[in-house]
Amino acid sequence: VSSFFFPPDIPSRVNLFYGHTTRWASVAAYVPMFGLSGVFALFATRKKRTWLKFLIMFLMVCSVVPALNCMFYMFNSSYYARWFYMMVLMMILGTVVMLDDDNTKSDRKWKGGIVAYLIGAAAFIIPLGLMFSDNTDTSRYSLGGCMPFLWRFWIYVSITLASIAILWYIFKKYRHTPAFEKVCMIAMSAVIVVYSVVHITNGKQHSNSSKFMVNQVVEGEVELELAEDNFFRIDFYRDSSISPFDNLGLYWGYPSIECFHTVVPGSVMDFYPKIGVSRSVGSRAETKYFGLRAFASVKYSLVSETSKVNDNTFYGFSEYDTQNGYDIYINENFIPMGFSYTxxxxxxxxxxxxxxxxxxxxxxxxxxxxxxxxxxxxxxxxxxxxxxxxxxxxxxxxxxxxxxxxxxxxxxxxxxxxxxxxxxxxxxxxxxxxxxxxMACDTFEYSSSGFRATTTLDSRNVVVFSVPYDDGWQAKVNGEEAKVLKVAYGFMAVECPEGDSVIEFSYRAPGMYEGIIITGAGIVILLGYLFYNKKRGETASYRFFFEDYYEEDDIITVTEKIDVDKIEEEAFNNVGADLNEENPADTNNHVGQDSDGT
Known part of the structure; x- marks a missing residue:
């Protein structure tokens, strides 16, 4: 709720409401400089029933009611849903609508919206900034109370109050002037830059030295056998006390079972809980799950030289080499990709x-x-x-x-x-x-669109690949279409005949071709429509949001073309006509005469 009025805290470092269990804040409803002022102005318009008002209000209620907040995830659990962006976009749309409405009544609504924004911000600033300190030794008033980063709070407060002051000044001095849009853009950009610098600076204070990222990750490398020649994956030693950096395998060019990625096939989310591994925004199975590493074709595990491993949880691995600040261990229970069962x-x-x-x-x-x-x-x-x-x-x-x-x-x-x-x-x-x-495959090769394997079976059987299942996968065995089977809750398999087989898997996003056809047809229709109107000499006459949001009694609707020349001619010819109708004789006698009769 605080992000409606203030710039948000940095991720996983709660400050304004320190102490609650929610630690992540990567999404927030803060609109730079404008805040909620535009939304308050929109709600103040006399037009009561508009879809935008209703949607914004509904989303705001959802953001503070846990059951409704969870609704967006419950209805679609196949991906990590950040539905909050929808509310932010609708708030921005409401702000733009009110900025586009430049009549005098809209100005009053804007002033009321800015004042309401100030009152809402003050409702947070006063109690949070002047709460009692948690220090029992010095039980006295203390600015900021128990917040761990007091100076950070006052920086956010300063940004908010400065934004309100700037917004008020811009509307008072530049509203209804040609410079209004440019001034708004410059001021809003300045607020964004200032907060960005503050945000990055705050983040750096919680980060480790960049020497590791430069020396060992970006410029450093680990030389293992080529995964293209003999496919394998790597991972990093992990237990309850050791948590290595995510995605290091991506930097060094090796496939890994450890990955920080929120957009993954739903089958991954189905599989991990079944073997007792929690999977949220990253795949981080502890090393004690040695069976998973064999099943997923993990051949090497890396341990930082500064970490001390627990031999009881590092079953099946033996020392191999030391490179780039890491001790490298080889998995004695490595299984090549693609294998069968009895x-x-x-x-x-x-x-x-x-x-x-x-x-x-x-x-x-x-x-x-x-x-x-x-x-x-x-x-x-x-x-x-x-x-x-x-x-x-x-x-x-x-x-x-x-x-x-x-x-x-x-x-x-x-x-x-x-x-x-x-x-x-x-x-x-x-x-x-x-x-x-x-019973493993003889060869396995992968590309950006799929993979290819060869195998020899003593009898008809199913070959399993530790590749996450998804509806977009298609398989061929010896050039013929084959059904992709879902096994082990989240992985793929395919039936193969006795003897030698060539297995090919290719991926195409579901609905991709249909989407291309629909998009292409839409472009053709749009171009045809524009060409047709141009040939007829017609221009657009519809003003977006015209009916729903602008104050109707302030709108002058022109239904006929005005002949300015004709109006000017009639006005010129009618000069003095009223006076002649009242007293034509007097008018003729007095035209051009002064008070003395000359």
């Missing part, structure tokens, strides 16, 4: 396994939708979970006579249980990895 497990059975152990079983069995169990039984054996979920500390065996499968499970399927000890579990995991390697 057994499958349905999602229902997979979810009976303890969540913290599920990542290991990604390398044991392909996880498939429940309703497709019959289809996958053509290629491999179905397994069902047998036994109670076991915590990591448990070492007691899981006996065969424990509660096994539910009544609807197939009697022909085999059963599994968690390994009795950690050592047994790791031995079984390594055996599963070795089996996946033996």
């Amino acid at each position: 057994k499958f497990i349905t999602q229902k059975q997979f979810e009976k396994i303890t969540k913290s152990k599920r990542h290991e079983y990604l390398c044991f069995y392909i996880v498939v939708p429940d309703e497709l169990a019959e289809y996958y039984s053509q290629f491999m054996t179905q397994v069902n979970y047998k036994g109670k979920p076991m915590d990591a500390e448990e070492t007691e065996p899981v006996t065969e006579n424990e509660e096994s499968q539910e009544s609807d499970d197939s009697s022909e399927s085999s059963s599994i249980s968690l390994m009795a000890t950690k050592s047994e579990s790791k031995l079984a995991f390594e055996a599963a990895v070795e089996e996946r390697r033996s």
